[in-house]
Amino acid sequence: MSMLTPPGMGGKKFRVTGNHYPRMRRPRRRRKALAALTVTSVLGLLGYGTLQLVDVFSGDEDTERTSPATSGRPQSGANCAPEQPEQPTVDLPEPSAITVNVLNATSRTGLAQATADALAERGFTIGEVANAPEELDGKVEGPGLLLGTTAAEEAGALTVLATQLEGAETDQNRPGQRANTPESVDLVIGEEFEELTAEREAERRLAELAEPRPTPTEEPDEADAPAC
Numbered sequence: 001m002s003m004l005t006p007p008g009m010g011g012k013k014f015r016v017t018g019n020h021y022p023r024m025r026r027p028r029r030r031r032k033a034l035a036a037l038t039v040t041s042v043l044g045l046l047g048y049g050t051l052q053l054v055d056v057f058s059g060d061e062d063t064e065r066t067s068p069a070t071s072g073r074p075q076s077g078a079n080c081a082p083e084q085p086e087q088p089t090v091d092l093p094e095p096s097a098i099t100v101n102v103l104n105a106t107s108r109t110g111l112a113q114a115t116a117d118a119l120a121e122r123g124f125t126i127g128e129v130a131n132a133p134e135e136l137d138g139k140v141e142g143p144g145l146l147l148g149t150t151a152a153e154e155a156g157a158l159t160v161l162a163t164q165l166e167g168a169e170t171d172q173n174r175p176g177q178r179a180n181t182p183e184s185v186d187l188v189i190g191e192e193f194e195e196l197t198a199e200r201e202a203e204r205r206l207a208e209l210a211e212p213r214p215t216p217t218e219e220p221d222e223a224d225a226p227a228c
Contacts (some may be wrong), residue, residue: 005219008209013228020038023119024116033163037125052180053061058163063075076121078146079083081114092156092159092209092210093156093157093160094161095122095124095160096123096124096125097183098125098160098183098184098185099125099126099127099179099181099183099184099185100116100119100125100126100127100161100185101128101129101130101178101179101184101185101186101187102116102128102129102138102189103114103128103130103131103132103133103187104124104130104131104132104188104189105131105132105136105137105138105140105145105188105189105190105191106138106189106190106193107138107141111189112129112138113129113132113191115187115189115196116129119187119196122199122202126159126165126199127184130186131174132189135175136188137178138191140190140191140194141188141189141190141191142167142168142191143165143167143168143189143190143192143193143194144165144168144169144171144188144189144193145168145169145185145190146158146161146162146165146168146170146185146186146187146188147170147171147172147174147177147178147185147186147188148172148177148185149171149172149180149181150173150174151182152179152183153170153172155165157182157183157184157185158185160185160206163197163202163206164196164197165187165197166197168187168190183223184192224228
């Protein structure tokens with residue numbers, strides 16, 4: 001009898017019969033741990049995917065909530081630039097309050113009278129109509145020369161008359177001029193004169209002069225820029 005023979009069995013031999021054989025099974029604890037780990041991994045993946053979807057669909061809302069326009073934070077730049085104060089409406093004299101002396105400095109005859117008649121139709125008061133004095137005769141190269149006193153310039157008389165003749169030069173207190181009051185000006189017709197500015201265009205320029213304009217102001221430094 002072999003030393004490996006269990007006691008009580010003597011020397012009997014045994015055979016395993018049938019179609020079934022014993023199989024080794026894994027311990028139940030390892031199976032449970034593996035299942036728990038699998039479930040945890042699946043839940044983690046699902047949670048991460050859900051967060052990604054939430055970020056995609058809520059991205060625009062977050063951007064809108066944190067944008068400078070809606071966040072309430074101080075802004076700088078063009079959106080918070082201070083408003084430009086407007087100058088008061090310019091008080092210009094009416095054409096009827098301006099006396100115009102029309103002087104012809106060219107060799108073309110009848111030009112002074114025709115121009116004076118056209119200005120009268122536009123409401124100006126006509127003073128003297130004559131040839132230009134010797135110091136101006138043949139010496140005005142442009143369309144015309146507007147002469148008046150400094151007071152006429154300040155009162156706006158020269159400005160109003162300038163709307164009637166494009167390209168005309170302006171001068172104050174020049175020797176030989178006939179205008180000597182704030183309400184009178186000289187229109188000296190030059191060699192390049194063809195005709196007065198079209199009446200509608202002249203009216204448009206007068207209207208623009210009467211419109212209030214923003215008062216120019218210095219731009220503040222970035223450190224002094226107001227918060228808005």
